[in-house]
Amino acid sequence: MDLFSQQEGPIRSGFQKHILAGGELWVMPNFLSAEKAAAYYRQIKETINWRQEKIKMYGKTHPLPRLTAWHADAGYHYKYAGILCRPDPWTPALLEIKQQIELLLPRQKFNSVLLNLYRDGHDKMGWHADDEKELGVNPTIASVSLGAIRRFDLKHRKNKALKLQIALSPGSLLLMTGGLQHHWLHQVPAQKKVRAARINLTYRKIIGGSQP
Ligand SMILES: O=C(O)CCC(=O)C(=O)O
Ligand SMILES: [Mn+2]
Numbered sequence: 001m002d003l004f005s006q007q008e009g010p011i012r013s014g015f016q017k018h019i020l021a022g023g024e025l026w027v028m029p030n031f032l033s034a035e036k037a038a039a040y041y042r043q044i045k046e047t048i049n050w051r052q053e054k055i056k057m058y059g060k061t062h063p064l065p066r067l068t069a070w071h072a073d074a075g076y077h078y079k080y081a082g083i084l085c086r087p088d089p090w091t092p093a094l095l096e097i098k099q100q101i102e103l104l105l106p107r108q109k110f111n112s113v114l115l116n117l118y119r120d121g122h123d124k125m126g127w128h129a130d131d132e133k134e135l136g137v138n139p140t141i142a143s144v145s146l147g148a149i150r151r152f153d154l155k156h157r158k159n160k161a162l163k164l165q166i167a168l169s170p171g172s173l174l175l176m177t178g179g180l181q182h183h184w185l186h187q188v189p190a191q192k193k194v195r196a197a198r199i200n201l202t203y204r205k206i207i208g209g210s211q212p
Contacts, residue, residue, distance in 0.1 A: 115201055
């Protein structure tokens with residue numbers, strides 16, 4: 001049994017299945033055409049109210065090394081790394097992309113998206129798992145890349161020999177599902193030679209909306 005076990009044919013065959021050690025990772029390189037990906041990149045970069053969040057580490061406050069935004073159905077807050085995200089409403093572009101992903105995954109409905117803007121290769125995201133309790137057990141997370149190509153690294157939490165690097169190109173869709181968040185960590189490392197910006201959209205399903 002895997003994410004697409006009841007779905008042979010063009011949808012399944014558009015994906016590359018990468019790993020199975022306790023979880024599943026699927027990549028569809030051509031989820032969006034180059035033209036669509038470029039148009040969404042421009043539109044999203046310009047219309048989103050990007051925020052510079054701060055994190056506290058060892059008593060000191062640091063700016064997060066990227067800009068972020070959180071768009072969700074009303075009432076769906078999200079907390080990660082001590083940052084509380086209050087939802088902004090869906091924009092037409094974010095909703096359109098969400099619906100296109102849901103067409104591929106008939107049993108999955110997302111209610112939120114976390115946006116990351118890596119302004120250049122200095123911006124990054126450290127090793128982590130998307131294992132907040134609001135995502136439930138074995139969440140399916142759908143991640144769309146726009147703009148510059150960046151590296152996405154994964155490593156198994158226990159078995160040091162298990163690791164993977166993928167280049168995420170614009171218009172690609174990556175799915176993380178099964179027990180991936182329990183057994184693996186992921187990161188987007190700095191790549192200081194990269195000059196251009198990248199936008200990442202990670203669609204999620206938050207369980208139990210709440211007012212903080
Ligand atoms: O930028 C990416 O591809 C990864 C983003 C990510 O891991 C996250 O938002 O939790
Ligand atoms: Mn993540």
